[in-house]
Amino acid sequence: MKVKIKTKGLEPGKRLDLKKVDTWSLWDGNTLLEEKVPIPDAGLGLDHYKCIANDEDTVSVVRFADLHRHSDNSLRDGILKVPDMVKHTEYAGALTDHGNLYGFVEYYNAMKGAGKKPIIGMEAYQENLRGELSGNHLILLAKNDVGYKNLIKLSSESFEHFYRKPHVTWEMLKQYHEGIICTTACLGGLIPKSFANGDRESAYYAAKQLLKIFGEDFYIEIQRHGIKDEELVNPQLLGLAQELNIPIVATTDSHYLRKEDAYAHEVMMCLKQDLTIDMPHRRYEGTGYHLHSSEEMEKLFSDLPEALDNTLRIADKCDVTVKMGDVNLPNYEIPAPFATPLEYFKHICKTGFDKRFQGRPEHEDPVYLERYDYEMSVIEKMGFETYFLIVWDFINYARSVSVYIGPGRGSAAGSLLAFCMGITDMDPIRFNLLFERFLNPERVSWPD
Ligand SMILES: [Zn+2]
Ligand SMILES: [Zn+2]
Structure with missing residues (x-):
């Protein structure tokens, strides 16, 4: 159902205030069903709707x-595809x-760009009640x-509990539920x-656990894809929701x-299972795995309006701002007695310089000493010392476990300090390589 409403200054994204409505008309697709002036009452539940478009004084609404x-x-x-979804x-x-x-960065940016709420x-x-990594959704x-x-955090740590898929554990949910x-x-x-397996007890126990963790932010999801098990499970889900007030x-x-x-989706599911479309294969039971419009969902859930209203309530609750463009380096823990990453970085470079050149003419060569000081001042000015320490750390680790490391690729090979630290393995001065290709204060961009 689409409702077109003539109003005084309604804002897109805000709930409909019936008192502000002058006229409204009810449309089924492109057919005008009813037109009234002014709006009679909330009988249609229009106050549950959400304004989504505003051309001067006309608002479309969804539920x-x-x-x-x-x-x-x-x-x-x-x-x-994310752009299609948006x-x-x-x-x-x-x-x-x-x-x-x-996909979230692409999705977030595209939704924001389209003036929609991501x-x-x-x-x-999720692990099951016995702590087995059994792939529950x-x-x-x-x-x-x-x-x-x-x-x-949950996404990253789930890869540490990997059995066929990354899993979140009950412990993780408790820790990161906020x-x-x-x-x-x-x-x-x-x-x-659990309901489908006839294990009502586990279903209730799991619901109580999740309710304890997420409180008022825990919801029972109802889907209607025409799957046989849904007929069995949905009434029990509704019963549980009512009983536990979820x-x-x-x-x-x-x-x-x-x-x-x-069909295209089915072809891909065959690829996943190493089958051809002509071979007997497991089809997705049920229908309607396409993107639904608000109108389709209203028809599908006309008997459960609160299940629709709650989608809007949840959307209202959600408001995340993701700052783009910042570089968020991991916190690099420096050992005692060093007070700052810069101090530690200087120490590593100095030790490395001595190790590379002690007893050789380069150790006293002004070309080397000046280049050393120059690079140090640029890195200090640009605040890249932590970056160097992190790269140094993982290169060292890789070497220690016999992972092959090249002598240095790209512009990094132009840094004497990277050579001193052992990040690269060639002397840039000997090979006449420019440090500025790697880092220069005129153009702050992160080396790869
Ligand atoms: Zn899903
Ligand atoms: Zn699922």
């Missing part, structure tokens, strides 16, 4: 924000790729900047799966853009 969507960063699973988002939407955040999320793989959405950082909204995911989620939320597990992309 759904899409919170569970896979792009082609859900490797060998989704085929939806283009077809009505007002707000989440990116929830399987077990990773690979929600950063992930469909994590769980949707995690960043609610605020703290949640965004925690989501990054600022994160959690929903129970598809039939692959721990709770739906809000429900409507989602659709989109993996491709249009309905007709189902």
Whole structure:
């Protein structure tokens, strides 16, 4: 359903204030169904809607924000390109790729650029109640900047609990839950799966655990893909939600853009399983893994309006600002007795210089000494000492475990200090290589 409304100064992205509405008309696609002046009451539930477009005094509204969507960063699973996802988002939407955040920068920037609200999320793989890495799905959405950082932590640490997929553990969820909204995911989620297996007790136990961790930011997800198990599971999910007083939320597990992309998706699923399309293969049961419009979702969930309203509530809750363009180097811990990274860096360089040149004419050669001081002053001025220490550290480590390291590639070979530190293995002065190609204060760009 689309509603067009004539109003006094409504703002896109804000909830509809019925008192401000002059006239409204109800449309089904392009057909005008009804027109009224002024708006009679909230009987239609119009106050639940969200304004999404504003051409002077006309506002279109939707009743759904899409919170569970896979792009082609859900490797060998989704085929939806991020730009297509953004283009077809009505007002707000989440990116929830399987077990990773690979697409979020592209997604965040594109959504912001399109004036839409990006929600950063992930469909994590979760360990089961016995602590086995059994690949249960769980949707995690960043609610605020703290949640965004925690989501990054969860994503990174999940790779330390890797069994076929990166997993989040219960411990990790307890540690990094702040600022994160959690929903129970598809039939692959721990709770739906437990219900499908007839293990009601585990479903309730898991729900109580997640409720304890996420509190009011925990939601029971309801999907309707026409899968047989959904008929069995959904009523139990609704019962659990009611019994434990957990809000429900409507989602659709989109993996491709249009309905007709189902075949292309099936071809890719065959590639994943090393099968051809003509061989018997496991098809995705059910339908509707395309990106749904608000209208489609309203029809699909007309009997559960609160599940739609909660999508907007969640979208309202989420507000993350990602600063782009900054370089965030890891914190490099320096050993005692050095007080600053610069002090330690100077020490490593000096020791390295002596090691390379002690007892040779270069050790006293003004060309070398001046070049040494010059590079040191540039690095100090540009604040790159931590960068050097980090590179030095991983190069050293690689050498210590017999990983091949070249003598230095690209412009880095032009640095005498990199040579002193053992990052590179050739003397730039001997080979007449320029330091400025590597670093120069006129153009601050990070070396690779
Ligand atoms: Zn899933
Ligand atoms: Zn999914």
